[in-house]
Amino acid sequence: MQSKVSNNRLAAILSDGFLGLYFIFALFPLLWMVLVSLKSGEELFTTQFVFTPTLENYQAILFGDPRAAAGVVARQEFPRFFMNSLIVSSGAVVLSLLVGVPAAYALARYRFRGKEDLAFTFLSFRFAPELVVIIPLSVLYRQLGLYDTYWGIIWVYQLVTLPLLIWVLRSYFEDVSPDIEQAAMIDGYPWWRIFWSILLPLVRPGLAAAALLAFVFAWNNFIFALVLGGSNVQTVTVSALGYISSAQAFFNRMAAASVLASIPQIVLALSIQRYLIRGLSFGAVKG
Amino acid sequence: MKTRTIYCMLVMLTIAALVIAACGAPATPAPAAQPAPAEQQQQAAAPSGEFNWRAYEGESLKLLLNQHPYQQALVGELNKFTELTGINVTYDVFPEQNYFDKVTIDLQAGPASTYDVFMTGAYMIWQYAPAGWMEPLEGYINDPSKTHPDYDFEDILPDLRNSERWNLLPGAENLGQGSQYAIPWGWEANAYMYRKDIFDANGLKPPASLDELVEVSKKLKEINPNMAGIVVRGSLNWATIHPGFMTMYSSYGCRDYNEKMQPQMNSDCAVEVTSKWIDMVRSAGPEAWTTYTWYQAGSDFGAGKAAALFDADILGYFQNQPGTAAPEVLGNVAWAPGPRGPNGELRTNIWIWSLAMNAGSKKKDAAWLFMQWATGKDFLTTGAIEYNMVNPVRQSIWDNPDFQAKMAEQTDYLSTFQTISANDMKIQFTPQPLFFETTTEWAQALQDIYAGQDAKERLDKLVASLTEQLKDAGIYQE
Numbered sequence: 001m002q003s004k005v006s007n008n009r010l011a012a013i014l015s016d017g018f019l020g021l022y023f024i025f026a027l028f029p030l031l032w033m034v035l036v037s038l039k040s041g042e043e044l045f046t047t048q049f050v051f052t053p054t055l056e057n058y059q060a061i062l063f064g065d066p067r068a069a070a071g072v073v074a075r076q077e078f079p080r081f082f083m084n085s086l087i088v089s090s091g092a093v094v095l096s097l098l099v100g101v102p103a104a105y106a107l108a109r110y111r112f113r114g115k116e117d118l119a120f121t122f123l124s125f126r127f128a129p130e131l132v133v134i135i136p137l138s139v140l141y142r143q144l145g146l147y148d149t150y151w152g153i154i155w156v157y158q159l160v161t162l163p164l165l166i167w168v169l170r171s172y173f174e175d176v177s178p179d180i181e182q183a184a185m186i187d188g189y190p191w192w193r194i195f196w197s198i199l200l201p202l203v204r205p206g207l208a209a210a211a212l213l214a215f216v217f218a219w220n221n222f223i224f225a226l227v228l229g230g231s232n233v234q235t236v237t238v239s240a241l242g243y244i245s246s247a248q249a250f251f252n253r254m255a256a257a258s259v260l261a262s263i264p265q266i267v268l269a270l271s272i273q274r275y276l277i278r279g280l281s282f283g284a285v286k287g
Numbered sequence: 288m289k290t291r292t293i294y295c296m297l298v299m300l301t302i303a304a305l306v307i308a309a310c311g312a313p314a315t316p317a318p319a320a321q322p323a324p325a326e327q328q329q330q331a332a333a334p335s336g337e338f339n340w341r342a343y344e345g346e347s348l349k350l351l352l353n354q355h356p357y358q359q360a361l362v363g364e365l366n367k368f369t370e371l372t373g374i375n376v377t378y379d380v381f382p383e384q385n386y387f388d389k390v391t392i393d394l395q396a397g398p399a400s401t402y403d404v405f406m407t408g409a410y411m412i413w414q415y416a417p418a419g420w421m422e423p424l425e426g427y428i429n430d431p432s433k434t435h436p437d438y439d440f441e442d443i444l445p446d447l448r449n450s451e452r453w454n455l456l457p458g459a460e461n462l463g464q465g466s467q468y469a470i471p472w473g474w475e476a477n478a479y480m481y482r483k484d485i486f487d488a489n490g491l492k493p494p495a496s497l498d499e500l501v502e503v504s505k506k507l508k509e510i511n512p513n514m515a516g517i518v519v520r521g522s523l524n525w526a527t528i529h530p531g532f533m534t535m536y537s538s539y540g541c542r543d544y545n546e547k548m549q550p551q552m553n554s555d556c557a558v559e560v561t562s563k564w565i566d567m568v569r570s571a572g573p574e575a576w577t578t579y580t581w582y583q584a585g586s587d588f589g590a591g592k593a594a595a596l597f598d599a600d601i602l603g604y605f606q607n608q609p610g611t612a613a614p615e616v617l618g619n620v621a622w623a624p625g626p627r628g629p630n631g632e633l634r635t636n637i638w639i640w641s642l643a644m645n646a647g648s649k650k651k652d653a654a655w656l657f658m659q660w661a662t663g664k665d666f667l668t669t670g671a672i673e674y675n676m677v678n679p680v681r682q683s684i685w686d687n688p689d690f691q692a693k694m695a696e697q698t699d700y701l702s703t704f705q706t707i708s709a710n711d712m713k714i715q716f717t718p719q720p721l722f723f724e725t726t727t728e729w730a731q732a733l734q735d736i737y738a739g740q741d742a743k744e745r746l747d748k749l750v751a752s753l754t755e756q757l758k759d760a761g762i763y764q765e
Contacts, residue, residue: 041611042610042613042614044590045590045592061704110355138392138393138395138396139395139399142399142400143399147401148379166743174521191479206631226381226385226388227388227389227392230379230401231378231379231380234379237380238382238385239382239600240385241382241385242354242380242381242382242386244382244383244384245354245355245383246356246581246583246605247605247611247675248585248586248589248605248611249316249582249583249585249586
């Protein structure tokens, strides 16, 4: 009896220890990024943990480099690139929500010809390599005048965000029993109120999760923003490489930019965390 | 059944997309297609007679630029061009890592492409010109109604100018023939840069031969085991070959291809240089050599982690700046030409950043006005003295006392240039459309030898593989 308890305790300590180790292992690159972002150019290539932290990298990327005027180092317009990322990523998610939620509902509820084929086609956008379509797309974009515009990037990001949203939400809609809708109908709700007031709140966890994931994927996209955008809509992912300039590789500024660029994702994830609980509706209908 | 139809459609779509992509791909070696009608198209619009800076007032041009000190100089002075000509110029700047992807994709769009003028390297001419993407420029340069009398094209160093002329035929003798596809803008000569303080303290001199290079590098490593004795590029990329390695290889008398376009990387000369080079890197080079690009090589030198650097002369200059250089490095960088070959030859390989015109541009004459302003004396002199447009492409700037005064702080930088340019200084590679593929494979061979494979065997294998590719492309002659 005694030994069993201590065995259990040992196992608990071991598994906690292992988790702790893994935690450090997984988070170390992030920690390193934060550390590098606080290093000055002179100390950048030392591998010690002891150094004089400085905020000059953040200052340089947010307010410009005092030396940039003399043409010594690249002038960075990080705030503008950050806004570009924010506009195209949230634009893409909003558009995907407008189009994708009804689509997901239809795919979950209605039976129509070619339903699975259609769903599969949406999915195929997700696994088709972007490089296969990028050259034809770039020619089309130039001819249509969509090159280097917010609309163009938001549109092409649908390839990234829409399939994800449709497929995640479809399974959430399938989980909601049709009986709930029928009950609401009997109570005299018009169809749009049923959708808006009954269904959407029920799939809110799915909506939150899918929108968050879609946002992260859009935010991280590189190739579409590179090929189909110019300086007007350049995103942080593309501009981040600019900290490696011919004159000097500013890994510290790149790290500072990465730290700042990850903030929206973290804020978003924390703020919608409470919606990320699945199964609220599971007890709504007596089985 | 339905699903199968969809699958079939998907497969067909993918194939179609691939075919479209392949048709536009740059690798097609046929050097036939030529963008001849481009010029006629605009002649009507060109005002006849006298040259006039304001002939295209109100036009707007779009530039594609690589993020670079040259680009910063241009952006800083661009309003002067608009004041002079009334032409409005906008530009997109992309980081170098993906810059050429961007250029290639845009040029492929042909008449639908976005940019009128773009920054390019000289080697890219071998890929872009045969595809018909680059406008030949001699027609503009030689036309007094299009080019200002003070432009003085001849003032641009002839080695640079000629390195950007090509008749689209593979073979070393064809460089410097045919059309002018780009105008030199700024350039890099590959030289030996070293830490004067360390060399002086240990009574060392910059190496004068390949054997000395290996020896000095090893000695530096012995003196300071925490520091690399030499740093050179080593990543799996064509750019690993072109700086120090190609300069040493050429000075030693080795060639990349013979006059029949047969690869020569396994000649006795090549095997000797390669073996010694790899021996040097292995015993005195940086630890993660196979990941080393321009940035790692430069950063190591600037951070005081390497005692010598065999790469572009301007890389040492950029590293020898306050805010970049470690305190012990700042002001202690000195320049020397690369080591010489067995008979005293010095054949320095160069890289030229240039401006080229998109053959698909619809505003070619206005674009030429911009190009001649940006490669003209006024702008380039300001760029060299007030910004960091080094090395300058014009002789008049090298002779300019202000420029000389600015560069005098850099130990032996000017005299190194004198020596290099007095010797054989040019693009030492043989022009051919498969340059990037074949040279990247060459870098792969260096990495394999570094990893322990026999040099002769591996270079034989490289030559066999390149021979096959060149035969397939119709470049190799029996």
